[in-house]
Amino acid sequence: MVTKQEIKLIKSLNQKKYRQQLGLFTVEGVKGIVEFLNSDFKLNRLYTTEQIFDAPENQTLEISENDLKKITSLKNPNTALAVFEIPKSVEADKKGLIVVLDDVRDPGNLGTIIRLCDWYGVKDLICSSNTVDCYNSKVVQATMGSLTRVNILYVDLREFISNYEGTVFGTYMNGENIYTANLPNEGIIVLGNEANGISDEITSIIDRKLTIPQFGNSKDTESLNVANATAIVLSEFRRRTIER
């Protein structure tokens, strides 16, 4: 049985404040939990309705479906919920492609971007401190396990970018056409906030502005969603490494 105290603790992890205070976050669903168990993340406690995990017995609690409903933050919980420790971030090694997010707010977008970094072999994802927390349960859910393979840092962006020695790219509506631009193997790629794009402060330290050109002819078309923009930009950078 899950105690009232445990329910309260797990529920509190829905808030960033408590995740940071306690250094813990939750993962739900079989596939996600298995990926975290197979990674370097440290398990705190596993609550499961079925004994199907390869996890230490003294950290595993078999619970009822009813108990699972009390601790889940999903509409349709799937078998188990695990609490893991938030690891210390590793400093970025500043080699290869680095994705930088300036104030991305939507958990689904961040989750998808983490998954794209994993697919395209981007090891370091750097976030401004006001970007949504990557241990938010909706982000963890959307990453489909990719969170275990991408190193994510929350930093002072201005400072991070200023100390970087390579080329700093940003995505804008009025930059070089990304399809014909000369793109290196390494560099920082900055993507901006859903509504406002990249802030003026960060724009002032961007080296090269890139644009994904529009092929439709309506002036009313909204700019691309930040996760789709990330997909296309990473696709373009990586494609060039094949052709060379």
Next chain:
Amino acid sequence: MVTKQEIKLIKSLNQKKYRQQLGLFTVEGVKGIVEFLNSDFKLNRLYTTEQIFDAPENQTLEISENDLKKITSLKNPNTALAVFEIPKSVEADKKGLIVVLDDVRDPGNLGTIIRLCDWYGVKDLICSSNTVDCYNSKVVQATMGSLTRVNILYVDLREFISNYEGTVFGTYMNGENIYTANLPNEGIIVLGNEANGISDEITSIIDRKLTIPQFGNSKDTESLNVANATAIVLSEFRRRTIER
């Protein structure tokens, strides 16, 4: 004031059955409504808390914030809700790039794909009959107005594809590398269901299988989300038209 009957009617439009029966759907928020008003879509009735729209008076009802809360399907409604008529679909002209969806279920994914078609100048989006309804309010919301610029048809996919004379592409895990494949200006691109990809039935009538190669080296990485895959595939097809 909004009558009880009107509330009931508007609420019923959250269900595909009633949308189809009544031939009506809802649009929420100022920007979206303005785009639909400026398009060929026919307004049925506009409910707004502010008189800021260029719409016929006899079809506009000024309502209170409280009334808006009664008819909205959003947590935070924005100024107005409009009911529009579902237009008759126009037959696809079978020229240029055509995107075909085989059983895409998530409203956010369909909305994003419609937006991508708009950006990349794809005029016709063909959906299998079990793909989520494009007049679902979550889809309408996610398209950010692009629904007014893309012609969407729900058809028997097998029949549609069989009658098509050009090349039929599909995205798979084991096809030609899309970055080095020879891609024409025209063709059908099929994208599949979130969990199961393209069905066996449709796979049997695909001419060429394409793959977005993985650059990260983990075997555990999930395949890309269908909206991101669409972004990358459309980007690759359109890019080639620049280089020629």
